[in-house]
Amino acid sequence: MIYYLIGVEHLTGIDKSDPLNEFIDVFFFSSQTFTTVGYGRIAPVGFLASLVATFEAFLGLLTFAIATGLFYGRFSRPRAYL
DSSP: OHHHHHOGGGEETOOOSSHHHHHHHHHHHHHHHHTTOOOSSSEEOSHHHHHHHHHHHHHHHHHHHHHHHHHHHHHTOOOOOO
């Protein structure tokens, strides 16, 4: 929704034929940025859109790093069996 509030004109490669296509493109761009996949069809233009994309990518990396650490800590507990 943040990209939609900034304005879709700050993203290149968006299908602007109707609002539903705009929303779908922005949603999938956000998902690709969060997971750091980055297919490259859509790119931010301007400082504010680039800032949001950078923050979203950082948040995605941080989320996956924390989840990985928690899963590792959960499944690697030492157990003493005698």
